[in-house]
Amino acid sequence: MITLNGLTKRYGDKTAVDDLSVEILPGRVTGLLGPNGAGKSTTMRMIVGHDHPTSGRALINAEPYAALRHPLREVGALLDAKALHPGRSGRHHLRVMASSNGIPWRRVDEVIGMVGLDKVAGRRTGTFSLGMSQRLGIAGALLGDPEILIFDEPVNGLDLEGVRWVRGLARSLAAEGRTVFISSHLLSEMQLTADHLVVIGKGRLIADEPIKEVVAPDSAAAVRIRSPEAEGLRALECWFRVAGRTVEKAAADALTVRGTTVEEAGDAAHELGVRLHELRGETPSLEDAYLRLTTGRAEYSASPRPSGAEAEGRTGR
Numbered sequence: 001m002i003t004l005n006g007l008t009k010r011y012g013d014k015t016a017v018d019d020l021s022v023e024i025l026p027g028r029v030t031g032l033l034g035p036n037g038a039g040k041s042t043t044m045r046m047i048v049g050h051d052h053p054t055s056g057r058a059l060i061n062a063e064p065y066a067a068l069r070h071p072l073r074e075v076g077a078l079l080d081a082k083a084l085h086p087g088r089s090g091r092h093h094l095r096v097m098a099s100s101n102g103i104p105w106r107r108v109d110e111v112i113g114m115v116g117l118d119k120v121a122g123r124r125t126g127t128f129s130l131g132m133s134q135r136l137g138i139a140g141a142l143l144g145d146p147e148i149l150i151f152d153e154p155v156n157g158l159d160l161e162g163v164r165w166v167r168g169l170a171r172s173l174a175a176e177g178r179t180v181f182i183s184s185h186l187l188s189e190m191q192l193t194a195d196h197l198v199v200i201g202k203g204r205l206i207a208d209e210p211i212k213e214v215v216a217p218d219s220a221a222a223v224r225i226r227s228p229e230a231e232g233l234r235a236l237e238c239w240f241r242v243a244g245r246t247v248e249k250a251a252a253d254a255l256t257v258r259g260t261t262v263e264e265a266g267d268a269a270h271e272l273g274v275r276l277h278e279l280r281g282e283t284p285s286l287e288d289a290y291l292r293l294t295t296g297r298a299e300y301s302a303s304p305r306p307s308g309a310e311a312e313g314r315t316g317r
């Protein structure tokens, strides 16, 4: 378990992490989600003692990182994948890490196999792509077979196969009962990987909830209705408003209705004799939930609303 207790980091006038208190529990993947500059990396660096808090504490199984006798055996971290000695081979890099933590070298070959770097482990890391460096970083994190894993933006630079692999790895490590803490600014990625979300913006806690609860409030079913009949669509819009539903014009020929069901919408269209080309329940997205969490906060209002599927830059207190 990782415990953050009033964790705060200031760099001069800049507060990177602001009074963060959360518990990251074992047996699940916890996503640390926030836009660029939200304080994710700083939080993770403080957990593994690479940075000192201005105030508050970060504890690993109730102890500060500095007090751990065999840190790599308790917590494995991928922080900055490119922070490698460029002249060393991947295997050499891992052997140095293993030696300083009393880990046998055979474990080095095991983790090289686990991350799929067998063919390139003898190459100098200076020649590694970002994706290969990420895999090497993950191998380093797994080296001590720790109960706690911290991955800072682990899918950066990975191709689709690599992204799927990280997702599967994170899920299987959590299924083994380990604490898995992964940062990302990609909501869509977290939706596929995490069980629980810690959302931060400008260093402050915005949400600490199971992913299902973050998404759930929006699931007051949105239904998309498309019709080629403009008049019929207007009649439907009116019908839903009278029924107390929330109606939005999704396009010239489509409505999005909240608080209804496809059954109710289908029956309404039938009753009004409106021809439909589409009737579809929309799955609530984490993007919507994220926007909901951060809108209404004055400090977020200066952020431009993104147009794409990803919500980078949505927040930032």
Ligand SMILES: Nc1ncnc2c1ncn2[C@@H]1O[C@H](COP(=O)(O)OP(=O)(O)OP(=O)(O)O)[C@@H](O)[C@H]1O
Binding pocket: 011, 014, 015, 016, 034, 035, 036, 037, 038, 039, 040, 041, 042, 043, 185
């Ligand atoms: N060593 C440092 N000195 C000064 N400011 C820093 C330092 N490290 C981080 N910051 C600032 O603290 C804030 C949080 O940075 P951090 O890298 O933790 O955010 P992040 O959420 O990890 O962002 P990203 O997704 O871009 O990595 C940023 O405004 C950053 O500029």
